[in-house]
Amino acid sequence: MNGVPVRDPAVVWRDEPAQKDAILRAQAAGEPADDLGWVLLVVRGEMHELNLVAGEIWCLCDGVRDLDAVARELARRYDAPLDEIRRDVDAFVAEAVDQGWLRLQSGGTG
Amino acid sequence: MELSAPLTVNWTLSYRCNFDCRHCYSRGYSRPELPLADLLRIVDDLASNRVAFVNFGGGEPLLDERLWPVARAAAERGLRVSLNSNGWLLDADAARRLAEVPLASVGISLDGADPAVHDRFRSRPGSFGRAVAALDHLAAAGVPATVSTVIFRGNVGQYRRIVELAAAHGAGTVYLHNFKCSGRGKDNRAELDLDPDGWRAFYEDALAYRAGAPATLAFDDPILALLGAAGPGAVKGSTCGKLSLHLEPDGVATPCGFIPVEAGDVLRDGVATVWADSPVLRKMRQKTPTGKCRSCASLDACLGGCTARAFAATGSFDAPDPHCWAPGDDPPA
Numbered sequence A: 001m002n003g004v005p006v007r008d009p010a011v012v013w014r015d016e017p018a019q020k021d022a023i024l025r026a027q028a029a030g031e032p033a034d035d036l037g038w039v040l041l042v043v044r045g046e047m048h049e050l051n052l053v054a055g056e057i058w059c060l061c062d063g064v065r066d067l068d069a070v071a072r073e074l075a076r077r078y079d080a081p082l083d084e085i086r087r088d089v090d091a092f093v094a095e096a097v098d099q100g101w102l103r104l105q106s107g108g109t110g
Numbered sequence B: 001m002e003l004s005a006p007l008t009v010n011w012t013l014s015y016r017c018n019f020d021c022r023h024c025y026s027r028g029y030s031r032p033e034l035p036l037a038d039l040l041r042i043v044d045d046l047a048s049n050r051v052a053f054v055n056f057g058g059g060e061p062l063l064d065e066r067l068w069p070v071a072r073a074a075a076e077r078g079l080r081v082s083l084n085s086n087g088w089l090l091d092a093d094a095a096r097r098l099a100e101v102p103l104a105s106v107g108i109s110l111d112g113a114d115p116a117v118h119d120r121f122r123s124r125p126g127s128f129g130r131a132v133a134a135l136d137h138l139a140a141a142g143v144p145a146t147v148s149t150v151i152f153r154g155n156v157g158q159y160r161r162i163v164e165l166a167a168a169h170g171a172g173t174v175y176l177h178n179f180k181c182s183g184r185g186k187d188n189r190a191e192l193d194l195d196p197d198g199w200r201a202f203y204e205d206a207l208a209y210r211a212g213a214p215a216t217l218a219f220d221d222p223i224l225a226l227l228g229a230a231g232p233g234a235v236k237g238s239t240c241g242k243l244s245l246h247l248e249p250d251g252v253a254t255p256c257g258f259i260p261v262e263a264g265d266v267l268r269d270g271v272a273t274v275w276a277d278s279p280v281l282r283k284m285r286q287k288t289p290t291g292k293c294r295s296c297a298s299l300d301a302c303l304g305g306c307t308a309r310a311f312a313a314t315g316s317f318d319a320p321d322p323h324c325w326a327p328g329d330d331p332p333a
């Protein structure tokens, strides 16, 4: 799968940097943080919270980067193996496309 | 998730109103109103702090000419702007002006499926016809319309007809609001409010009806947790003070329009400071369960239900919601 993920303009969203810092602190302390959110989406009146990785991917889906570029940037930020990150990106984007939050457009920066 | 600023601001620019509704939480309220320049400063503050939605209520927002420049400024700054109206003044020309702002949606109050119920509740003959006509004007102008219905004893038996009527006149969503028992709603509660079993029966019926309803049904009642139907959300229990904030005409914040407890001055201190520092808002976010809530299996999802109702009925944020049908001691009325 590749292409440029583009956010649905009807999705209203906001990131909360202080919450992201709190998640990173929890992770550093070895506490469970998978369920903690830092990006809030409002979709057709319903709210969804994105956790650390999903939130990062969402924020990187700027309508310019393609999936390869999103994964590379995330792997760089977290100093993580690219193939592992790419699996996370594919899984989140597939789910978000399914939900109608994103659509995949051909083309991109590669 | 604790937010850096509210996601939604419900803004009362003025309490002036051309109606005299029997459930109204705010009839009789009055506060100083701010000059336009101050209202525009607040818009800037909300936009800078990335508030996403602003909803104008009141009072009747269309009585207030300041609405237009304030709504336009908010829309220009990227906020999604909506308002709630009784529809009386919403003619074709007003609908066109609302489209030009642009409004993301306009909610029309419709509390009965026929004039007999609606006009009596709203104490204004002709108001049913004007509300339905307002929906038609909005549809013609291309403004997304919603309907707000306060469920009470007089309309609970006909709410499905209200939903059908709303959908037939173009409303995409019908908000079936729980009865708040604040202000006039408290004075007239014995006559208007359902008892806990009545609420349970209504919600069970509405949840069964929801999938096949001709419009999206939306509820704002944390007590739905008792039926396992609290929607997906970033917060549990009441959203007031966690996702949303109410602004009074003078720029003072309260947790919501139904809780007349001052939480800070947004004009003076800014929305982010009030949001972060207000002891009142902190108390809304950290309720201490009392009474039957303490041993309730639904507490995690419900958090004591609607704080506004609990506060109106008992004077405490922490009391169990008076609409709650869970077994246990009844909350004091």
Ligand code: SF4
Pocket (backbone or CB within 6 Å): B223, B226, B292, B293, B294, B296, B297, B298, B299, B302, B303, B304, B305, B320, B321, B324, B325, B326
């Ligand atoms: S007992 Fe309290 S927590 Fe349980 S459902 Fe009732 S109001 Fe909610």
